[in-house]
Amino acid sequence: AGAVGVRSAGAHLEALQRVADQNGGNRAAGTPGYAASVEYVVGVLRAAGWDVRTEPFQLGGASHHDDTDHDDTDRDDTDRDDTDRDEERRAGRTDVNVIAQTRTGDPNRVVLAGAHLDSVAEGPGINDNATGVAALLDIATALGGAPDVPNALRFAFWGGEEDGMIGSSAYVEGLSRAERKTVRAYVNLDMLASTNGGYFVQGGVGDDEEESGPAASAEIAKLLVEQLRVAGVEAENVEFDGGSDFVPFAEAGIPTAGVAAGDGQRKSRADAARWGGEAGEVHDPCYHRACDTLANVDPTKFEAFTDAVAATLVRLATG
Numbered sequence: 020a021g022a023v024g025v026r027s028a029g030a031h032l033e034a035l036q037r038v039a040d041q042n043g044g045n046r047a048a049g050t051p052g053y054a055a056s057v058e059y060v061v062g063v064l065r066a067a068g069w070d071v072r073t074e075p076f077q078l079g080g081a082s083h084h085d086d087t088d089h090d091d092t093d094r095d096d097t098d099r100d101d102t103d104r105d106e107e108r109r110a111g112r113t114d115v116n117v118i119a120q121t122r123t124g125d126p127n128r129v130v131l132a133g134a135h136l137d138s139v140a141e142g143p144g145i146n147d148n149a150t151g152v153a154a155l156l157d158i159a160t161a162l163g164g165a166p167d168v169p170n171a172l173r174f175a176f177w178g179g180e181e182d183g184m185i186g187s188s189a190y191v192e193g194l195s196r197a198e199r200k201t202v203r204a205y206v207n208l209d210m211l212a213s214t215n216g217g218y219f220v221q222g223g224v225g226d227d228e229e230e231s232g233p234a235a236s237a238e239i240a241k242l243l244v245e246q247l248r249v250a251g252v253e254a255e256n257v258e259f260d261g262g263s264d265f266v267p268f269a270e271a272g273i274p275t276a277g278v279a280a281g282d283g284q285r286k287s288r289a290d291a292a293r294w295g296g297e298a299g300e301v302h303d304p305c306y307h308r309a310c311d312t313l314a315n316v317d318p319t320k321f322e323a324f325t326d327a328v329a330a331t332l333v334r335l336a337t338g
């Protein structure tokens with residue numbers, strides 16, 4: 020077990036798999052599976068003693084279906100049907116982010132961590148991203164609502180990430196300039212257990228701010244790499260690449276870094292030599308598919324990431 024004493028995340032993964040099973044096989048934003056996911060995390064966080072609320076955001080615009088409003092010509096029929104279904108799922112709907120905070124620590128110095136709580140409509144979303152959610156729930160439970168650290172901790176569970184980071188973008192846009200300044204760091208967790216994946220720490224490196232995030236992102240990334248080393252693995256610090264909920268934070272100038280085991284990209288030879296696994300095969304063979312179930316989880320990666328994030332958050336909340 021890690022220094023913070025995390026180790027019940029498996030139960031949270033099982034609970035979110037059950038939620039998908041009982042709600043048509045997915046937990047996409049705007050669906051009953053997402054609402055049940057919200058209910059589950061709110062219950063766990065309240066039981067852990069955290070201050071919890073839900074914050075609504077607009078998921079989709081007005082309903083329309085005249086198919087002249089967007090260009091379907093570059094997609095095949097299947098893609099077009101998926102796109103239309105996603106549009107209908109969001110149309111005219113609000114959904115919620117779950118925001119939880121400790122009751123101690125200076126609320127003007129907030130260490131924020133987040134994971135998206137929604138899945139795609141095509142599957143249950145267990146590696147993507149029940150793993151990030153379960154890690155945060157485990158850490159919240161281990162710390163309790165009143166940890167003995169000088170800064171406040173805030174955990175966010177985003178909706179609508181799979182629809183284009185809608186929940187996290189709305190959250191950042193909703194912060195006043197003064198509130199933005201209180202957020203000292205944002206740590207993102209997205210896909211922590213990819214079966215053919217690796218140990219990626221995103222942020223703090225690259226030629227420009229789009230790749231690296233704001234300057235102080237490098238310090239957060241360095242802490243994550245150090246704590247992954249403590250957890251027994253050698254991580255790779257990479258640029259922000261592809262969309263996840265770190266994007267709106269980086270764009271707002273809030274220092275941010277993320278952890279990930281990899282999505283639909285193929286594993287390089289160098290990474291296979293370093294971590295094992297199959298070079299040339301994708302990091303997660305069930306990425307955005309119905310087979311992203313409890314069976315699609317590498318527990319070794321999941322534990323190492325959970326321990327490293329727990330220790331990093333405590334260091335950020337202390338320093």
Ligand code: PHE
Nearest residue numbers: 209210260261262263279282
């Ligand atoms: N955000 C992508 C998804 O949810 C995958 C991803 C994870 C991209 C981590 C970048 C970083 O499908």
Ligand code: ZN
Nearest residue numbers: 086089091103
């Ligand atoms: Zn259409």
Ligand code: ZN
Nearest residue numbers: 139147181307
């Ligand atoms: Zn995804």
Ligand code: ZN
Nearest residue numbers: 147148209210
């Ligand atoms: Zn994801």
